[in-house]
Amino acid sequence: MAFILPTLSTAAIFSVLLLCIFKFVIYPAFISPLSKIPNAHLTAPVFPCWILWNRFRMRGNKTIHEAHEKHGPIVRLSPSEISINCVDGGIRTVYAGGFEKHDWYPRVFGAYGTISMFSMVGSKRHSVRKRMLSNIYSKSYLQVSPHLAAISRTLIYERLLPMIHENADSGSAIDVHDLNNAITMDFVTAYIFGRKAGTDFLRDADTRKPWLESYQSRKPFEFYHQEVPNLTELAKKLNIPLIPAWCQKANEDMEAWGLQLCDKAEEYMASTDPDSEPLVYKQLKKSMIKQLRTKEDQQISGSISDSIRLDIACELYDQLTAGFETSAVTLTYLYWEMSKLPDLQLELRKELETLSPKIAFPRMSDIAQAELPSPKSIDSLPILNALLMETLRLHGPIPGIQPRITPSPPTTLAGYFNIPPGTRVNAQGYSLHRNPDVFPEPETFRPQRWLIPNNSVEMEQMKRWFWAFGSGGRMCVGSNLAFQEMKLVVAALYSNFTTEIVDDEGIEAIDAYTIRPESNRLILRFKHL
Secondary structure, three states: OOOHHHHHHHHHHHHHHHHHHHHHHHHHHHHOHHHHOOEOOOOOOOOOHHHHHHHHOOOHHHHHHHHHHHHOOEEEEEOOEEEEOOHHHHHHHHOOOOOEEOOHHHHHHOEOOEOOOOOOOOHHHHHHHHHHHHHHHOHHHHHHOHHHHHHHHHHHHHHHHHHHHHHHHHOOEEEHHHHHHHHHHHHHHHHHHOOOOOOOOOOOHHHHHHHHHHHHHOHHHHHHHHHOHHHHHHHHHOOOOOOOHHHHHHHHHHHHHHHHHHHHHHOOOOOOOOOOOOHHHHHHHHHHHHHHOOOOOOOOOHHHHHHHHHHHHHHHHHHHHHHHHHHHHHHHHHHHHHHOOHHHHHHHHHHHOOOOOOOOOOOHHHHHHOOOOOHHHHHOOHHHHHHHHHHHHHOOOOOOEOOEEOOOOOEEEOOEEEEOOOOEEEOEHHHHOOOOOOOOOOOOOOHHHHOOOOOOHHHHHHHHHOOOOOOHHHOOOOHHHHHHHHHHHHHHHHOOEEEEEEEOOOOOEOOOOOOOEOOOOOEEEEEEO
């Protein structure tokens, strides 16, 4: 008996070892349906370490793109993660087909102990929230909105143009990335909370600069929550400072600031004045209360009211941070490209001169009467539109992955069958926008590519592959606001000034989900026409 027990014990250990080898090596590498998909790296079928390492050192987008260039429209990144880079059988199937979001989203984009529309995993819950807001973010609504008209006139004529005019008079240079963060934040918060409750970052540098520094300082630590949540939790339990304490303090400060905006907007809930009514805040709050209220219980209890307050704060904090940051990055790279092309500035200016009324810097005594051209007339300018589209293609502010989960039963992607349920599948705008068959010379800034006829085969193809705002039912709800806001700002500046580069060192974009210049700045000089 003494000789049998060791023998049985050894056999058991050997059997477990063989089972582990089969489950974690042989099956994923040679038998799983994913084994037919090209591997981005030799270790991809067995270990996630290769892709995690590249994401940790902020080379995820470029690494995945290089894998697609080498292996084609679908690649395997890890044992249970794949990447797609095609429309048919790719993003059309996954994103227009309603694949659910991966829990990668709520790990990073939640706040106040809850989650926003963007980070909701379930599509049904997302649809309910989206219906509360989609009308006031629609293009048709925004173009005739008295609220946005009042906001636009104030921000352009009373804040932005006077500031640039003063800089041009003195001949001094200006950090336009800082400027863009300011103007876009002022736009977004004014539309969400009302202008009187919104920020004044353009004129309040003492508030703006430390806020932006705190906001950006947290970015390098997003990797831990996104990709290694179990390790992050373990480190927290063991008191290992994987994420520094000041980062958590910055998060808390941001949340407190977001609640202050909500509370300030609450003061104007009764207002119907386009200059002060908190349009988005008001509609969201009323919709959420209506959703919770029942026929039997017409009152909202204190605890539910507190819950609604945090849900509103989370939703609007997500919209304002995503809205200002992405638009600011886009404007920065558009100015950078334009500043290298004075002839293109001239072409744009000729187009802007067709607007009525022209966006001319008024005398101080005339500011109250100054009017802007209609959003529809600005939106219809082909060169301006081409500049923005090409900037969003080449310098898209969110070039990173958009993770989804494959459904049950098994699905087919890019010609590969039986992809099992629960597989993480990503696409990224960085790669979609660099397909040379759709965008010839993809690394070259060529706005002219967007000036071909709308009904041409080439234009249809470019539109299908354009992914700056995602696609399907969960594409960016604020895309129309972003387009209208950015076109107005560009039109206002180039109607009155030319730009030239003073210092663009570090303009190369960081490799991240949301980009910005490595130096976090771009120094330009504005000159009067």
